[in-house]
Every structure is written in C-alpha cells, then in structure tokens.
Amino acid sequence: MEAAPTVQRNTHQSVEKGRSRHKISRDVETDIAYLYEVLPQLSQIFRIIDKIGEGTFSSVYLAEAQMTDGSRRMFALKHLIPTSHPVRIAAELQCLTVAGGTENVMGVTYCFRKEHHVVIVMPYMEHQTFVDIVGSLSFEDVKHYIFHLLKALRHIHKFGIIHRDIKPTNFLFNQQRREYSLVDFGLAQGTHDTQIELLKELLGLDKAPRSVFGEKNLNGANSHKPGTDKVEGLLLKPKREEIIPRKIVSSKHRSVPVRTPLNQRQKTPAESQKPKPPVVSSMLTCNCYMTDRVCNICLSRKQQVAPRAGTPGFRAPEVLTKCPNQGTAIDMWSAGVILLSLLSGRYPFFKASDDLIALTQIMTIRGSKETIEAAKTFGKSIVCSRELPRLDLRILCETLRGLRSWDDSSLPAEFQASHNPAEVKQDAGSPARKHMSSGSLKSSAELQEMGWVKVPDYVYDLLDKLLDLNPATRITASMALQHPLFKDMTD
Template sequence: MESNNLSRNDETDNDAKDSCANLKKSIPLINELFHVHCKIGKGTFSSVYLATLKSSNSPVHKKYALKHLIPTCHPDRIERELQCLQQMGGKDHIVGVELCLRNQGSIVFVMPYMRHDKFSEYVKDMTVEELKDYMRALLSAVRRVHQFNIIHRDVKPSNFLYDRTNKKYLLVDFGLAQQCSEYNAENLETMIGINERKTEIQSMKRKRSENLSFQSNSNITRNNVDSKCYCFGKPKVCVLCLTKPSQTAPRAGTPGFRAPEVLLKYPSQTLAIDIWACGVMMLCILSGTQVFFRSPDDCTALAEITTIFGSHKVQKCAQKLGKKVIFSENLPGIDIMSLCLKLRKRNKSMMHDRENSTCKVLPNSQYPMEAYHLLRKLLDLDYKTRITADQALSHPFLSS
C-alpha cells in the first residue's frame, strides 16, 4: 500500500511539473518574468499557478496568481472577463488584474495572490461577529459587481476567498460573468409571447393548407385550427407544441448554487441570481454544512429546494415565470431556522463522535433571529422580491 501511495504522489508531482512546463512553453515571456512554483487551482476553463517575480529586489517576494485560460475559450468570453477585472477589480474585495500576457492562442491573467482558508475549515464554527463580517464583505463585493450591471453567475465559497487570520476577502473568477439583459422580464415575456403566437398562427395556417389538400371535411380543418394543447402531462407531444420554437435560457453556474429561475430555464435572468447564491452560502454557515445542496442535475436541484420551501411555493414561483411544475405529492415545506439548528446540532455531534474527547470544541454560536430573517430574504423564490445586495447590507443583522 505504501509503495502504491508513493507512486501516486510521484505521478501527481510529475503532472504538476509538466503543467508548469507547458505554461512556460505556451507563453515564453512567463519564464522570463516569473518563477512559477506550482499549480494551485484548476477549473473547467482555466488553471491557476502560484508565481513570484524574478526581478524583485525585496526580501519578501510578492506572490501572484497566474490564470491560464484554455485555448478553446471564446474571445468574447476572455474579453468580458478581462474588462470585469479592469473596471471593477481592486476595490470592495474584488480581485484585480496587473498584467495580461498573450502568445498566439494562449492567454494568462496575472493577478495578486491571497492566501486563504478552505470553506470546510470555518463553515462549522463561525461566530456571530465573524459571520457578519463575512457576509458584509461578500455582499459588498456583489454590490460593486451589480453596480456595473454585471451578473457574476458563479458566486460560491471557492470563488470567495477568505483569509481568516488577517480577515481578508476576495471575490474571484469572472469567467462566467455576463452583462445583465437590457430588457426587463416583462418586456421579454411580451416579446416571447408575441413570437410564439406568430409561430403558432403560422403553423396553424400550414396545417390548414395541408388538411385542405388531403381532407375534404372542412369541419376537421376548423377543429384543428381552433384546437388547444392537451398533451401536457401525457406521454406524447402534440403538433402545436412541436411547432413552437425551443426556449433557451442561460444555465451557467455551479450545481447547488443555481437560483430557481435558472433551474426553471427562465430566459430573462437578472442580478438576483447572485443574491440567491449568497443566500446558499449563508445557509451553509448557519446550518454548519459544507455543501447544502448536492444536486447532480437541475430536476434534482428543484426537488431539493421544494423539500425546504414546499411544493405550493415552488409551483407559485414557476407560475410567475410562465412555467408549470407537477409534483407526485404535496410537500408542506419546513421552517428554515429549525432546519439549520437541527443540522448544526447533528454536525456538532458527528464531530464529537468521530474525534471523541480530542475533537475541537466548537463555539456555541446562537445566531440571532435577524440572521435567519436575512437568510429568508436572500433565498426568496421570487427574483422580483428577492433582496438586493445594497438592501441586504442595510439589514438589521449586518447594520448593527
């Protein structure tokens, strides 16, 4: 067993060395400017490396995070991320960019590095004051992003770095960021409704023409034209539904942190999806749970949300978005404060059982009612009434 573990470690070290070598090879200027030490992060669209300047005369070398984007990234995506870092970075706990290097299809963002703790190390034992500071920093960063009418789209613990010792915070990774639509929800709904109605009328005209050619019974033609969709909930799809255009909606984001309007594929998504993600992070802390929603797909994610809020509220939310959700049974929902207290007690008990008497004694944090009130505002199913970042910062829990 020991030899197997050693071989795995050797393979990991070799992969890390090869990765650093490939980075230097893809952009030769990096080797001239930086000492690249190791890979510190990897995502779907990029890898991040720790580096220091070669020419620095200071005894304490400043550390940098080199974000190497995969060559297949779309140019618009790269440009949008770079603009976000340049325009809003460096203030209100948002990462900035100091240099951008490019060689052919390879691009690297050079950003200041910040040491940070893992979410799993502090999610279970945050004090009330620490939670306040954490949420103030997170919502301040999100508020600044929203002031530029930008949706971050990937707010989550691993993208909000926290240095617990020095009380520093940093919102990173704008790879999925996008400009909020210039059309509000009502306008877009009207446009979609008009387009769908036009398509429906056109399909009816085509169908009438076909029926006139192949059928002599005019009553059948009239019934087909005036017919409504009755395939809903049945194992078939009617002609009217087949002729409607498919509805597309942005789905970018991390599973477990997607807002209801994203899960329901609502096309007009707003800044409020970042607020929902902030709420999920606060829910993790209040419940002492590292990953609260463990959904592998959107349907499961919607089911998990339903177990908390109840089927009636989720159906009401879907109805406001022009969607319809059917459940096999009615779920009443549960009180979110009671749930958090129960989970925190269970997690604390599990830690004692696992480590016996040598385990770390967790602080007996009794979060006030205002904390759970803010949580409910952040996790409002209706994106139109969901609290904004600015309003959240003025909430009694954070303003006191």
C-alpha cells in the same frame, strides 16, 4: 506607488531549486512545463510553484516574482483554455479592470498572450478551503463573511455585472486576517444597462462591428496612453501584441445528442424500502409524468434557450427552470445558499445530478406550493407529484448544527436521511458523510463559546429574503447591507 521594476530572468537551475522546496506531483510538473513552453515570456518574470486550481475553462497556478526593491511577491496565474471565445476572454478582463481591485473584488495585474494561449495575472491571496472551516466558524465569523460577500456583490452589480457563479470557492477567505476577494468572472454576463461594454456584446446589444482585441483599451473609459504598457510592479514589459490577444481559436457549436433512458431494471429490496422522491415536471401533461421513463413528447420538445451557467447546488430557481430574463438576483440566491451552509455547518448543502433534482431539493426546504407559485411569476409551470411543506429555517439550521435533537425535529424523513448525524456515524468511512457532520460534532460548550446558542432571529430573516423564490422580490445586495444583522458593522 511601487518602484520601477527590474528584469530578472529565471534560470533553469533556480526554477528547479525552487521546486525542490515545494513538492508537487509529476502531473503538475508536466503542466507547469507546458505553460512555460506555450508562453515563454512567463519564465522571464515568474517562478511557477504549483497548480492551485482547475476548472472547466481554466487552470490557476501559484507563481512568485521578484520586485524592484528585492522583495518577492506571490501571484495567481489563470491559464484560460485555448478554445475560450475571444469576446468571453476580453469581457472577463474588462470586468476585472473596471470593477476589480476594490470592495472585496479581485483585480488584474497583467495579461499575457501568445497565439491562442492567454494567462491573466492577479495578486495571490492566501486563503482557507471553505469545506475545511465551514463547521468551525463562529457566528461572528459568519456575519463578517456574508457582510463582505454582499459588499462585493453590491459593487459588481452597480456596474451591471452578473457574476453567475457565486460559490465559496470563488469568494476567497482568509480567516486570520479577515480578508475576502471575489474571483473568477469567466461566466459573467451583463444586465441590459451594464457599464461593461464587452458584456453588451455578449448580450448582443452592441451590434456595431469592431475588433475586440488590440484596437480598444479594455479599461473602457481610460484611453491608452504611450508608455503605459508596463505591468504594475512586475519585471517585464512585453510588446503590446504579446499582451492583448488579437486572434484566438473560437469554439465551434456542437449538437448534443439526446440520451434515451435504459429499460427499467428490477429494484433491490433495499431500494424498494427507500421513500420515493417527489417527481418534478416542467410541463403540465405528457405521457411520462410520474413514471421513470422519458416519453417521445418530452424527447421531441424544442429546447428552451436560456442562460444556465453556474455551479449545481447554487443555481437559482429561475435558472433551473430556464427563465430567459435573469438578472443580478441569481447572485443573491447563491449568496443565500452560502449563508445556509454557514448557518447549518453543512457544505455542500444542495448537491444534485440534474436541474429537476436540484429544484426538488429547493422545494424540500422552501416548499413545493411556494415554488410552484413563484415560478408562475416568471412564466414557468412546475408540477410536483406530492406536496412538500415549507421548513422553518431556524429549526433546520439548528438541527443540522446540533443545537436541537433530531427526535424533536419536524424535518421530513427524506431530509433526515441525507443529513442525520446518527447515520453519519454508521458510515464513518465516507468522506462526504464526515464533512456533512462537522457542525454537529461540536459540544454544547463549544457551540456556546462560538456564539451559536444565541443567534438572533434577524439572521434567519435575511436568509429568508436571500432565498426568496421570486427573483422580483428577492433582496438586493444594497438592501441586504442595510439589514439589522449588520447594524454594528461599518460599511
């Protein structure tokens, strides 16, 4: 239990002095000044130091606050975009308050609101950037990482929370202290039996009209008690109306225009020599199948309504094919993609400009026949212009990490073209090529010392079960934690 907080107001001089010790860009300074302007109560508690993250729906800032015992603590301030729907904001808060703070899931400390601006305050966890360390992790590090990610997923899935955006940047990792934290529930949805009441509203299951903010505690089962409106360990006790948003500007639905393709241009000789990628279609027959044009039949098709939130490269096959019935299995697929990156030393492993290309990339690894058969199980038809064989996951990962020769590899030509380290050396100026070759640059002695020479078969068995193309048979987080890979680890 922390001591009662005392109020300390940041003066302009102290803020400027703090910033001088931490150099930031002019744009970030402007953003911080704007945040102080739209939420003045923040300046009574926090010294905002830097912007440490920015996404489509929010920006995250690093801030410092002085505690009652004289110590200083770091916090992460998540500023949500003003057009975020109020139910979506409330649902994210409820996920954090109900499921957060334990089992490697980030908790919430407080929430500030003024008009349509909302800031969620969370403990700050010092962590490493995944892309900088993915190729340097030992096998033991990888085992611990995926174990703790699975613990976080098991915990949130118990509450009926589908995170929908599982990726390394949303699972913070401190390598030295082996600390982990799952963050960002901004895209979360609920299962049909979810315990998060506001996720039910997003599903349309709770039809009873009621006010979202102010009239019901976001903690669900814990009713509000007088005198509990203070922040744990913070320095200010704002009025209730400043904390819980009551009226927020909601986004308006806009129609998205259909972009028609440009006329086919003449290919250069270099482009003509490149192997043509397989064409994937989500319908059986149309006038543009196996061509580079989009026909009127496809353009006039009624758009299927299905959740497809998430990050390209981590979306499960059922998301890419717009399957309407999506569950916690989509998080497990994303965990499998992360494990694939960890075992191969390649990040990002999949990178596609649209869903059909993403599906093709999955077929390149898991096989086109297998993908087509799996799609049938959840009511989708996929056609591929040529057959792609299913790859051996061990051979794939060991080749990419540099444990096998590319000459001896059975990987298809198009896959080698995007991952072959020999090609990387010829294009050393490309940052993307540099990080993709990080695993293969290790010497045999280094790989042996890091435990990569004798990786047990059952880690690839777990990878295979996580990357099961059929969501109905894909391994759950609870089942995965019982896998032989973790037999020597304490749950």
